[in-house]
Amino acid sequence: MSKKVRFSPDLMLPAIGQGTWYMGEKADLRQQEVAALQEGLECGLTVIDTAEMYADGGAEKVVGEALQGRRDRAWLVSKFYPWHAGSDEAIEACERSLKRLQTDYLDLYLLHWRGNIPLEETISAMEKLQQQGKIRRWGVSNFDLGDMQELWQEQGGNACAANQVLYHLASRGIEFDLLPACEARHLPVMAYCPLAQAGRLRHDLMSHPELHAMAQQQGISVAQLLLAWVIRRPGVMAIPKASSIKHVQENAAALTITLNDEQLTIMDRLFPPPQSKQPLDVV
Numbered sequence: 001m002s003k004k005v006r007f008s009p010d011l012m013l014p015a016i017g018q019g020t021w022y023m024g025e026k027a028d029l030r031q032q033e034v035a036a037l038q039e040g041l042e043c044g045l046t047v048i049d050t051a052e053m054y055a056d057g058g059a060e061k062v063v064g065e066a067l068q069g070r071r072d073r074a075w076l077v078s079k080f081y082p083w084h085a086g087s088d089e090a091i092e093a094c095e096r097s098l099k100r101l102q103t104d105y106l107d108l109y110l111l112h113w114r115g116n117i118p119l120e121e122t123i124s125a126m127e128k129l130q131q132q133g134k135i136r137r138w139g140v141s142n143f144d145l146g147d148m149q150e151l152w153q154e155q156g157g158n159a160c161a162a163n164q165v166l167y168h169l170a171s172r173g174i175e176f177d178l179l180p181a182c183e184a185r186h187l188p189v190m191a192y193c194p195l196a197q198a199g200r201l202r203h204d205l206m207s208h209p210e211l212h213a214m215a216q217q218q219g220i221s222v223a224q225l226l227l228a229w230v231i232r233r234p235g236v237m238a239i240p241k242a243s244s245i246k247h248v249q250e251n252a253a254a255l256t257i258t259l260n261d262e263q264l265t266i267m268d269r270l271f272p273p274p275q276s277k278q279p280l281d282v283v
């Protein structure tokens, strides 16, 4: 069965989406990146995650090109800089993103990380964008539990639709407190760097001998093992970035992989879950 994450009672999304960080940086890779994103859509990876930051808007342009004639098949996420989180700046940043993406709405708009602008100002800008039909939902990224608690206390803060944070087998800090708190509120967590290619706890998991052996035994790749692990919890979506068709197809196939208790126990032994509060890992 293909795994899904519940965003609201009437919205279930595939538990694996597509990241775009580093796309749009090199002109000679552009067609390959467009083709990879389009293949992802074909394979059911309908959530596409981008940001105004990536390649300084270049990644959004690649996504815009990939979505030509296909916009209605994608669930599109972008993010704005913390210094664009004020009332007018957030509206203007969103309009610039929409232009680069060649669309008139985002399905989800995220504050990329927390800055100095009061949360209430950002919430009111998000509400305005929703009223204008420019975004369907809004959320946050790189918010630890304390930030989420502050947000939930703000008027309108409960409307936050997702928190996007770093999460992979070698960086499990959120399991201690943030993830259970989000799960208790049915707030989806979007796991970035699910293949552990970045972050403070960056790890070369792809060449880990025991993970390799486990994957081989099941006839899957280590990347698929890692993705299946990230989405083993029902409220977590993984957003791997892949610019090769082979990787995209492999990642999509991970939607139907379930790990058994024995495999999960081995992975816990290799990369133990946190026993205390950990600083939020970020890139």
Ligand SMILES: NC(=O)c1ccc[n+]([C@@H]2O[C@H](COP(=O)([O-])OP(=O)(O)OC[C@H]3O[C@@H](n4cnc5c(N)ncnc54)[C@H](OP(=O)(O)O)[C@@H]3O)[C@@H](O)[C@H]2O)c1
Binding pocket: 018, 019, 020, 021, 022, 049, 050, 112, 141, 142, 164, 165, 191, 192, 193, 194, 195, 196, 197, 198, 221, 223, 224, 239, 240, 241, 242, 243, 244, 246, 247, 248, 250, 251, 283
């Ligand atoms: N909110 C935030 O602050 C934040 C921060 C970082 C990232 N993100 C988002 O999360 C996304 C994912 O994170 P990420 O791009 O840093 O790291 P990632 O998805 O963990 O790793 C991406 C790397 O893994 C490779 N890869 C993908 N699928 C593979 C497969 N099946 N087998 C082997 N290698 C594979 C890709 O290669 P190819 O490209 O060659 O296929 C790429 O080099 C980003 O693209 C971005 O959208 C958000």
